[in-house]
Amino acid sequence: MxxxxxxxxxxxxxxxxxxxxxxxxxxxxxxxxxxxxxxxxxxxxxxxxxxxxxxxxxxxxxxxxxxxxxxxxYKSIRYEVHPTYLEILKGVFFRTREIIPIERVQQVSIEDGPLSRRYQVQIVEIQTAGTSHRVPLLLEEDAQALKVRIMDLIKEVQSDV
CATH class of the missing domain: 1.10.287 (Helix Hairpins)
Structure with a gap:
């Protein structure tokens, strides 16, 4: 729910x-x-x-x-991993709430550039069959933890099928 x-x-x-x-x-x-x-x-x-x-x-x-x-x-971006879906809330003036079912996730990647490496900030990109979703401005530890958590949930979903 x-x-x-x-x-x-x-x-x-x-x-x-x-x-x-x-x-x-x-x-x-x-x-x-x-x-x-x-x-x-x-x-x-x-x-x-x-x-x-x-x-x-x-x-x-x-x-x-x-x-x-x-x-x-900083105030507008929020995310949470639930057992069956990932929820992302973002947008400064126009708020967007994305619900991504874990069973639809095909790939999770982490992006960074020279400036983001300097400040140890990364973007987690979650790809599904039709779209790509981003959780921006995460610290490296948070980005890695989010990726691992999503990958673990993907394994659980695939083993149940």
């Missing part, structure tokens, strides 16, 4: 540091895009208000992505 309450496992607070650093890296691309846009505005002699607007949008986007969204993502 599916629980009415939210999943109990929440992210560790240390993932906020990773998310903020990720926002800084993305912010470099915001700035490069803004500089390119201002250059184009100057090159084509478009009204200067477009340059001002692009700078304002860049600053507001970066500030939101750096100061606000990491905390909201």
């Amino acid at each position: 599916i629980e009415e309450q939210a999943p109990s496992n929440q992210l560790d607070a240390t993932v906020i540091r990773y998310d903020k650093t990720h926002s800084l890296v993305i912010g470099i691309f915001y700035i490069l895009g803004c500089v390119g846009l201002v250059w184009l505005i100057n090159w084509f002699d478009w009204p200067f208000i477009f340059a001002i607007l692009s700078v304002i949008v860049t600053i507001v986007s970066f500030c939101m992505d750096y100061f606000i969204l990491p905390y909201l993502r």
Whole structure:
């Protein structure tokens, strides 16, 4: 039976540091895009208000992505492994609750990149026949434990068949 309450496992607070650093890296691309846009505005002699607007949008986007969204993502992502299904709750503005039956899981993989390895943060990806589901921003120990738990449940389901 599916629980009415939210999943109990929440992210560790240390993932906020990773998310903020990720926002800084993305912010470099915001700035490069803004500089390119201002250059184009100057090159084509478009009204200067477009340059001002692009700078304002860049600053507001970066500030939101750096100061606000990491905390909201940290609070919004939850997951829990039940005996027959995996439940993932995520979404900052639009909440999504995914229920993945364990018998449908075909593969569990762990993803990381250079920045996530630096902060020891990983993404667990659960693949079923038709879709892929992700539990982002897990610490390495939590990601490995989640993978092992799901794999153990898969073995139990397959041995019962």
